[in-house]
Amino acid sequence: METAKIRILVLDDQPLLRYGISGYLNSQPDMMVCGEAESIADVRSKIAECQPQVLVTALRLGAEDSLKLIKKLKTETPQLRILVYSALAETIFAERAMRAKANGYVMKQAAREELAIAVREIVKGGIYVSRQVALSAFQKSLQPRPKNNRMPRSGAWLEELSNREMHIFQLLGSGFGNRQIATSLGLSVKTIDSHQENIKHKLHLRSCAQLRERAAKWVEQTFDAEEYVSRDAGQQRKWKLPPRRLRVVEALAASATPDSELAAGTSATASQPVRSPPAPYARNKGV
Template identity: 40%
Template sequence: MGVSDEKKTQVLIADDHPFLRLGIKSMIDATPDMHCCGEAESVDETMQAVEQLKPDVLVLDLCLGDRDGIELIKSIKAIAPDLPILILSQLDETLYAERALRSGAHGYIMKEHATDDVLDGIKTIIEGDLFVSKRVAALAVKRMVETRGETEGRDVDALSDRELQVFRLLGAGKGTRDIADSLGLSFKTIETYRENIKHKLSLPDATALVHCATEWVQGQICLAPDALDEAPEEPKKKKSAKKK
């Protein structure tokens, strides 16, 4: 007799790519001790599902709509402080993994490795351990022992979470007023962040800042993952948490 769904590890998947959600759901439901309890494709759905479904673990896309992923992790931990979160992302793990973990996530997987690592990642964080790639682990050790020289992405890595958020929005083509409205901050506050970013990145003026941000974002854009693309796409049906 098989284990009932209620006794299995309940996994909530939050990602706005139907291909990826369907593929990961299939992998989870094919695992004897796991069950996909629900899916979400937006920030609002994710917050609602976390509160209503009370999953044992959350598999979360770091680029979910327009909401900054790092801030979203913090919001989720505010309502579910003990919920293990496994991040799936197209964003460079050498820059974002450490930030995600500091914000409350328990693991970080690049989407290109989702098929190989997601089940191991879920099992690892459920047991209370962190799950990152060998590359990220090696970089963390290198940063601890390195006394001179620069590591990859050092300049941008010096930005605070909010500064990085502003920098990314600048690179996406948003102006200061748009960024202020999007983040719920004042125009003057965003101007201050811009000045801080210019100083930290040694940029001479606003034009150089926007150019630098645009060039950087071009290498960080969230794209639909190729992983699991053999699964048929399911049409988006509704905008509320989908219990399975």
């Protein structure tokens, strides 16, 4: 008797990336992509339509809040397994995704085989994190927090921000105005202003100009920003796209790409701890 294939829904606002990921997962003998979604608004109808076992989703979905989506979906459909993939190795993003009840976190720079390994692991009831994330978490656990509560590690100050504040900080750095952010998040401009003041206070910044400058620099450094045009409600809007996202499509679609930037990741079942990872991966800033 033939074993039923794992049913997967892929969520990403980048059509090319969805195509590459879906194509690779469909090539696995035990997997089937039953649907694709380009926005959070599409997800629930797609889940009802194809009844996936696994949702494979990008962490960054334009102006949409993926962490909030993960929390809601795990409340509404607790049996759904959620695998997040991202170009961000900083542990804060993986930690918040896992706290939102995601079942796994995979780096986009990882080998394409790692995506399939992660899907199989979480379907069995385990958890999965890429080695770079596991390594960062391990290194972080060894660092004491300074008495002045200000942490020297790169990007560590983001830990002071709530999920909502971090999302708004990212949107500010991507060039959104307060009114645009309010519209995107379904909040009032006054609420966005209040969040902005809280962010300034937590980051010890004196003005909105300083906040936007800090946010823009962080977005540029974090996402290796490259402009591209996306459509939102029939209007063209500029977003930021890291070149690494295009790389993932190449890695997933290429038929003869045996080598990888990163070895297979680290997985663990719910009853087993994540093992200590090997030597750190060196980022290539020229890519």
